[in-house]
Amino acid sequence: xxxxxxxxxxxxxxxxxxxxxxxxxxxxxxxxxxxxxxxxxxxxxxxxxxxxxxxxxxxxxxxxxxxxxxxxxxxxxxxxxxxxxxxxxxxxxxxxxxxxxxxxxxxxxxxxxxxxxxxxxxxxxxxxxxxxxxxxxxxxxxxxxxxxxxxxxxxxxxxxxxxxxxxxxxxxxxxxxxxxxxxxxxxxxxxxxxxxxxxxxxxxxxxxxxxxxxxxxxxxxxxxxxxxxxxxxxxxxxxxxxxxxxxxxxxxxxxxxxxxxxxxxxxxxxxxxxxxxxxxxxxxxxxxxxxxxxxxxxxxxxxxxxxxxxxxxxxxxxxxxxxxxxxxxxxx
Amino acid sequence: xxxxxxxxxxxxxxxxxxxxxxxxxxxxxxxxxxxxxxxxxxxxxxxxxxxxxxxxxxxxxxxxxxxxxxxxxxxxxxxxxxxxxxxxxxxxxxxxxxxxxxxxxxxxxxxxxxxxxxxxxxxxxxxxxxxxxxxxxxxxxxxxxxxxxxxxxxxxxxxxxxxxxxxxxxxxxxxxxxxxxxxxxxxxxxxxxxxxxxxxxxxxxxxxxxxxxxxxxxxxxxxxxxxxxxxxxxxxxxxxxxxxxxxxxxxxxxxxxxxxxxxxxxxxxxxxxxxxxxxxxxxxxxxxxxxxxxxxxxxxxxxxxxxxxxxxxxxxxxxxxxxxxxxxxxxxxxxxxxxxxxxxxxxxxxxxxxxxxxxxxxxxxxxxxxxxxxxxxxxxxxxxxxxxxxxxxxxxxxxx
Numbered sequence: 129x130x131x132x133x134x135x136x137x138x139x140x141x142x143x144x145x146x147x148x149x150x151x152x153x154x155x156x157x158x159x160x161x162x163x164x165x166x167x168x169x170x171x172x173x174x175x176x177x178x179x180x181x182x183x184x185x186x187x188x189x190x191x192x193x194x195x196x197x198x199x200x201x202x203x204x205x206x207x208x209x210x211x212x213x214x215x216x217x218x219x220x221x222x223x224x225x226x227x228x229x230x231x232x233x234x235x236x237x238x239x240x241x242x243x244x245x246x247x248x249x250x251x252x253x254x255x256x257x258x259x260x261x262x263x264x265x266x267x268x269x270x271x272x273x274x275x276x277x278x279x280x281x282x283x284x285x286x287x288x289x290x291x292x293x294x295x296x297x298x299x300x301x302x303x304x305x306x307x308x309x310x311x312x313x314x315x316x317x318x319x320x321x322x323x324x325x326x327x328x329x330x331x332x333x334x335x336x337x338x339x340x341x342x343x344x345x346x347x348x349x350x351x352x353x354x355x356x357x358x359x360x361x362x363x364x365x366x367x368x369x370x371x372x373x374x375x376x377x378x379x380x381x382x383x384x385x386x387x388x389x390x391x392x393x394x395x396x397x398x399x400x401x402x403x404x405x406x407x408x409x410x411x412x413x414x415x416x417x418x419x420x421x422x423x424x425x426x427x428x429x430x431x432x433x434x435x436x437x438x439x440x441x442x443x444x445x446x447x448x449x450x451x452x453x454x455x456x457x458x459x460x
Numbered sequence: 461x462x463x464x465x466x467x468x469x470x471x472x473x474x475x476x477x478x479x480x481x482x483x484x485x486x487x488x489x490x491x492x493x494x495x496x497x498x499x500x501x502x503x504x505x506x507x508x509x510x511x512x513x514x515x516x517x518x519x520x521x522x523x524x525x526x527x528x529x530x531x532x533x534x535x536x537x538x539x540x541x542x543x544x545x546x547x548x549x550x551x552x553x554x555x556x557x558x559x560x561x562x563x564x565x566x567x568x569x570x571x572x573x574x575x576x577x578x579x580x581x582x583x584x585x586x587x588x589x590x591x592x593x594x595x596x597x598x599x600x601x602x603x604x605x606x607x608x609x610x611x612x613x614x615x616x617x618x619x620x621x622x623x624x625x626x627x628x629x630x631x632x633x634x635x636x637x638x639x640x641x642x643x644x645x646x647x648x649x650x651x652x653x654x655x656x657x658x659x660x661x662x663x664x665x666x667x668x669x670x671x672x673x674x675x676x677x678x679x680x681x682x683x684x685x686x687x688x689x690x691x692x693x694x695x696x697x698x699x700x701x702x703x704x705x706x707x708x709x710x711x712x713x714x715x716x717x718x719x720x721x722x723x724x725x726x727x728x729x730x731x732x733x734x735x736x737x738x739x740x741x742x743x744x745x746x747x748x749x750x751x752x753x754x755x756x757x758x759x760x761x762x763x764x765x766x767x768x769x770x771x772x773x774x775x776x777x778x779x780x781x782x783x784x785x786x787x788x789x790x791x792x793x794x795x796x797x798x799x800x801x802x803x804x805x806x807x808x809x810x811x812x813x814x815x816x817x818x819x820x821x822x823x824x825x826x827x828x829x830x831x832x833x834x835x836x837x838x839x840x841x842x843x844x845x846x847x848x849x850x851x852x853x854x855x856x857x858x859x860x
Contacts, residue, residue, distance in 0.1 A: 388589050388615060419589040420609045459609045 135316040143288035143317065144174045144250075144306060148212060151296055152182050155210055158296065159186040161197055162214030171216045172252055172311050198224035198249065202231045205247040210296050217259075218251040218267045218305065232301040233276030244299045248292065254345050254395055255443055256309040261431035264439070266395040268305040268344070269402035272373040278302040279373040280326055283347040285315030287370060290324040298326070305372075307345035307395075329370055329379035335363035338453045339383040341406060342393040343369040346425075346444055350393055353449035362457045372402060380406060381414045388419035389456045393444050398426035420456040425449055461516075464509050464532040466525050469500050469775040470798075472651035475524045476500050478531060487515045489534060494771065496531065501647035502739050507772040512536060521595055524583070586613040597622045644737040655799050659714075663794050664843045665830040668851045669817075670810050674825050676857035693784045694755045696807045696827070698860045700782055701725050701746035703849035709838045710803040710831075710846050711779045719802060719837035728778025728798065729758065731765040739765050740781045740798060741774035751860060785809055792828035802837040805850070806830040 138146075151158050160175060166189040169176030179187040190197040194215055201213040215221045221228065232245045255264030272279045278298060282288045288306065295302035332347065333354050340350040347368050354364040367383045369376065384390050390410065394403035407422045428442040466476050480497040489495055494506040495515070513536025519525060584601050586594070590613050594601045599621050601613055608614035655661075673695050681689040704711045704725050712721035725747045728740035743749070743757050764770050781798050784807040791811060795804035808828035815824035829850060831843045853860060 388587075415588045416592040417589055419587040419615045420612070456609050459607070459611075 133318060133320045135318055137314060137316055138285060139311065140282075140285050140288045140306075140313045140315065141172065141174055141311040143285045143315075144292075144311075145176070145178070147289050147292035148175065149178060149181070151210075151212070151292055152178070152186060154293075155296070157208065157210040158212060159188060159204075159209065160212045160214060161188040161190055161201060163190055163192055163197075163216050165189060165214050170214065172306075172308065174250075174306075174311070175214070194220050194223035195227055198227040199231070201247050201249070202227055202235075202245055205232075205245045205301075206235070206243055211247055212292070212296070213247065213249045215249060215251045217263050217308075218253045219262050219265050221249075221251055221267065228271070228277070228301070228303075229274055233274050236300060237276060245301050246296070246299050247301045248295045248304065249301070250292075250304045250306060252308045253305040254307040254309060255427075255432040255439060256345065258434060258436055258439060259308070260434040264308075264432035266344075266397075266427065268303075268372055269394065269396040269400075269405075271303050271305075272375075272402050272405075274373070276300065277373060278326065279371070280304045281343040281370060281372055282306065283310065283344050283368050283370070284332075285313070285317050286321060287324055289317055290321065291326055291370075294324060294326040302326070305344065309345045310348075313348065326371055327374075327376065329376040330368050331365060331379075331383065332368045333364070333366040335365035335387065337363045337387055337457045338365070338389040338391060339380075339387045340364050340366045340391050340393060340449060340453065341369065341380055341383070342366065343372060344395060346393040346395055349444060349446045350449055353446040353453065356446065356450045357453055357457075360454065360458075362454060364453055375402075375406065375409070377406075377409050377413065380410070381417065384410060384414050385417045388417055389453075390418070390420075391423045391425060391449060391452045391456065393425045393449055395427055395444055397429050398424060399429060401426055423452045423456060425452055461536075462511050462513070462534050463530045464495070464511055464534050466498070466527050466529045466531055467507060467772045467776055468527045469498070469502065469505055469507075469772055470647075470651070472647045472654070473500055473527060475526050477524055478519060478521050479504060481518050481521070483515050483518075483532075485515050485518060488536075489513065489515055498772070501643040502770065502775065503644075503768050505770050505772055505775060507531075509534070522591065522601075584613065585611060587615065590615045590618045594618045594621075641736050644733075648738060651798060652796050655796050659797050659799060660835040661797060661832050662835045662840055662843065663830065663832050664840060664847055665792060665794070665828060666847045666851065668827050668829055668854055669815060670825040670827045670854065673854045673857045674810070688752065688755075690751055690755050691758075692810060693786065693807075694751055694758060695854065695857060695860060696784055697727060697729065697743070697746060697758070697782060698749075698751055698754055699850050699853035700780075700805050701727055702853050702860065703846055704780065705747055706849050707842060707846040709842050710833055712802060712837075713779070713800040714802050714834050714837045715800045719834075722779040724777075724779065726777040726779045728781040728801070729761060730781060730783035731762050733766055739770070739775075740778060740783075741765060741770050742778040744773075744777065780805065783807070792830060794830050795832045797832055797834055802834040803843075803846075804832050805846075806832070 164171050165175045166179040166187045198213055201211040204211045232247050235243045235245050253268055254266050268279055268281060271277055280291050282291045295304060333351060342350045350366045354366050357364045365383050365387055392403040392406050394401050396402060403424045403426055410422055425444045425448045430442055432442055433439050476498045478496050479499045483495045489509050490512055491510045492508055495509040496507045497504050498507045511534040513534040516533040516535045519531045585606055586601055587608060593615055599618050604613045604617050604621055606613040607617055677690060708721045711725055724745055726742040726744050727746040728742050730738060730740045732738055741761055780801055781804040783793060783795055785793055787809055789809045792808040793806035795806045797804050810825050810827045812823050813826045814821050829847060831847055833843045
């Protein structure tokens, strides 16, 4: 018993912080840059304490100018550094869309591979904490549209702890979307795991009746929906996409081949969403595995409301997932 | 290399479904070989291929495919006998664009210019996975009760059915589920509506003295075993086919604004199906067959029309329709032309009636004969010639 590694209980926020600290310790080319990352300790307190530990040259507070500091991040990466740019929420990243899409994502291609942009951008995403429409949207699906980017959505403490290192090791720009509701979530970290891949989806719960395909903060909702479904005799498989671009469709298809029914849960808006892309690819490549129509649970197509009851109604809920899955497996 | 395409098994057919392949890739086919069973509203039809060569690719089973869609690719000489190609390609197929390389399933059949009546295809709501499995297990899905979302047939439904039927072997009989009366009703409605909407019919009728023919027939039958005896219908059929040799304008098709007479006379013989419905498959080259040959062809055709097993060429080839009401039918009939044909000849029941022969009223067996013809293709004068020619033929049964 004693030689089993001791699981470490920690929050997702703490896992993110450890990941950054270890990265800063491991590579002198690494630095953190963003709004309020230094003295304030990060809007979501992820970088708290790092300024004291690493100093102002490596924990850089920037003005409120996403296009400016993201552009600096692109330049620093081109020049050989390994910047970690924090954008307070992905809603604000639209100000830096030109730097992300027209510069970071394209330069390697436009230079014939001569200029890599090893840039990592962390962004908070999603709703559920009453931060209203300008701080609550899920735009990772948009970024998953862009060739040249890798888009990650850590949903567990383990992925929050280890995805950053893999992202920094990638020679091309990688975007990490950290869901604001997950920061306070606790999980057990296995010290035996020292790295994770950033190319595969992962089955978080095995089941035979229906696949719940999801990512980010919809993962815990799917897991709790799976518990409720199990009480009803329905075994749901929960697949955490983890990587939104490139999509691990072989994992999705493998899961659907086991269950033949699928509910895709995506906190983005339904129209033009990542869930739509997955549904389309299932129709293209796995039609004959489907024993029921593909269902999607997405956010209502409104700007995410401020009022708590309305916000709750606008976002996907475990109950929505249970109802959709049950209707596929046991239609009345 | 040549494409073997979905034939138009009648003017009212827009799509068909291969329910069984009787060949596999690598097999050699010769013109006239039956290669597939296609399900249409007329039931399961044996479809012939008029190509010569080696089968390469096959279209999937149980998928609605449009007329003209590629069913198989035939490698090799690929040259068909010209006559058969002409007739196989006959009616409506030409209006449809070729689909290539392999046919895509029809989602929303586009309205076809020549077929004015919209046809809603009746589809079984079945999940793709269940459909695939049903095909693998040879389970007929038409009658399954769906228990899935939206009432669709699911894998579980197919599995239950497969257990119940103890894995039936896939033989030609099982595949031949027969026609669906409701679907056939729908198809007849579409074809007949189109006919009445598009074709300006004109009608002619005559009453013919069947006495000479009847006497001749009785004498013929008296000398023969029951199996070799002829029905009056055979004389009517042969007389009509012979008469058409003299009046070719009434034998053929009206398409794209022009009448296209056919050199061959393939008589479509109307067969009423038990349980409702009607089909008029061809007796090929009816004018050149002997009465005995026609009798056996007729017997065979009626049997196959009712039991399933009509051949595709029998559905595509008729150049005219003949309907004979038989000895329990009405006294006369005015038919509706089956498009794109240009005429239909109808015979009523043979009845005993007073008739004037050489100035004396005598009892004679009479038969009412009618013609409904397409006024775009011919005029009443021509139609009258046909009826007169049929009359003449029936008065000279030795020549039939």
